[in-house]
Amino acid sequence: MTAAPGTPAATPRRNLPLLGRPPVERADAARNRRRILAAAAELVATRGVAALSMDEVAQAAGVGVGTVYRRFGDRAGLAYAVIDDRERRFQAAFLSGPPPLGPGADAHARLRAFLHALAERTDEQVDLLLMAELDSPAARFEQSYDVYHRHLVLLIRGAAPEADAVYLADALLAPFAANLVAHQRRTRGMSVERIKAGLDALISGLARSG
Structure with a gap:
């Protein structure tokens, strides 16, 4: 199925439920994850899903774009996170x-x-x-x-x-x-x-x- 305009291309679906504790992470990894998710959420809130960009999220979070890709795989993975x-x-x-x-x-x-x-x-x-x-x-x-x-x-x-x-x-x-x-x-x-x-x-x- 073709994705609607302005939405990331379809990828294998991630589970949405999040009961339970997040995976145990190193302190620096957990800190980067929080910064990336906060930056992504702010970008979507102010400019919409179509504006969700790995590069812009990395810049706003103060991390390398490679870090974002390694943690979330692609734009859809980041959106699900x-x-x-x-x-x-x-x-x-x-x-x-x-x-x-x-x-x-x-x-x-x-x-x-x-x-x-x-x-x-x-x-x-x-x-x-x-x-x-x-x-x-x-x-x-x-x-x-x-x-x-x-x-x-x-x-x-x-x-x-x-x-x-x-x-x-x-x-x-x-x-x-x-x-x-x-x-x-x-x-x-x-x-x-x-x-x-x-x-x-x-x-x-x-x-x-x-």
Whole structure:
């Protein structure tokens, strides 16, 4: 399949889920990795995926371009690494961070906080996530999706024990397809706050039944 304009050429798909600790690295290697990922994320945020360049990332990170190629292989590999880095932080926040996103709040509050945080997380990297879904449409339903689904099932069962939590978890995740979020934001002109308000409406029935 030909990649969409402005996206890196397709390469063998990298896994998106990032639960668990990153590989053990030397201190200097870990420092370079953080600098490279931060520089790549900033470049994508300010100029888009089409502007992602190994040379520019290396220059912004203050490392040699060979270091970037050795660590990430190619531009697509670097893009997936940026997704993975952000995903680790997001999962850590809802699994073990402070409430209401993390443990310690009631199920309704955590459900709302999770959906709001996922809306922000998806919007933040929508171009990179679009690239991942173009690379392999099945990727959306692997790894990170499974983590989100299991988390939502637990929250829905806490908020509404009689509900079909497995189905509703899929239904609540459906609005986060990257192509839909991009369409809402760019074609329909919806703000992230409007998307969050719509998500609140979706879970209001759960709140009443709970």
